[in-house]
Amino acid sequence: MNTEERREKVLQRLVASSIPVTGTALSKEFNVSRQIIVGDIGIIRAMGTQVYATPRGYVIPDHSETQKLIAMIACQHDNDGLARELEIIIDNGGKVCDVCVEHPLYGEIRVDLLLSTRKDVANFLKKVKACTANLLLIITGGLHLHTIEVPNEETLQSIKQDLRVAGILVEETKD
Numbered sequence: 001m002n003t004e005e006r007r008e009k010v011l012q013r014l015v016a017s018s019i020p021v022t023g024t025a026l027s028k029e030f031n032v033s034r035q036i037i038v039g040d041i042g043i044i045r046a047m048g049t050q051v052y053a054t055p056r057g058y059v060i061p062d063h064s065e066t067q068k069l070i071a072m073i074a075c076q077h078d079n080d081g082l083a084r085e086l087e088i089i090i091d092n093g094g095k096v097c098d099v100c101v102e103h104p105l106y107g108e109i110r111v112d113l114l115l116s117t118r119k120d121v122a123n124f125l126k127k128v129k130a131c132t133a134n135l136l137l138i139i140t141g142g143l144h145l146h147t148i149e150v151p152n153e154e155t156l157q158s159i160k161q162d163l164r165v166a167g168i169l170v171e172e173t174k175d
Contacts, residue, residue: 006030007040011049011060020057020114052112055127059114068149070097071156074170075163076142079135082128085168086121089148092159097147101136109136143170 001009010026023041027034041058045051052059075085089096095116103109115121128135137144150156163169 001030006032007043010037010040011044014044014051014058014060017059018062020054020059022057025057052114054112054114055124056114056120068095068151069153069156071148071150073146073148073160073163075144075146075168076170077137077168078142079137081142081166081168082135082137083121083125084166085163086115086124087118088162088166088168089146089159090115090118090121092162093151093155094159095149097149099136100145100147101140101143103139109139111136 010030013026013029014021023034023037026037030037041051041053050061052061077085086096096113098110098112098114100108100110113124115124148156148159150159160169164171
């Protein structure tokens with residue numbers, strides 16, 4: 001199979017999958033290196049397809065779902081507050097799309113997370129524990145943003161209230 005055929009098959013594989021697919025799995029499936037798959041994903045993105053690279057693998061969002069509300073929330077906690085924060089969002093019916101921090105030198109750093117179940121959170125926390133790298137929040141003293149997806153305004157308000165009670169939500173200050 002040539003390069004264009006492989007890229008088309010990689011795209012078809014991602015579109016057909018309801019769960020993230022790792023670069024390693026794709027490289028084995030198509031008998032190429034993981035670096036080739038990374039390049040293929042880059043080309044697929046450049047052609048206009050939205051592909052997220054998450055800690056669990058590559059995923060193409062399903063746009064067939066009913067319209068959801070997207071919101072940005074500001075949070076602050078230390079490493080110990082990570083699990084509680086994610087669980088509050090998930091348990092209230094939200095999906096954690098990404099995390100974003102403002103780096104003093106590089107500007108905005110945003111990473112796709114796409115966590116929507118307790119199992120997703122547990123797997124992410126397992127990777128955090130096994131990894132020697134620091135969380136992005138270390139750059140900003142714990143302050144970070146999350147883009148979250150919720151089914152409605154009531155769910156968003158519920159998430160905010162529980163994060164507020166946990167001392168995690170950063171409220172806007174009115175001067």
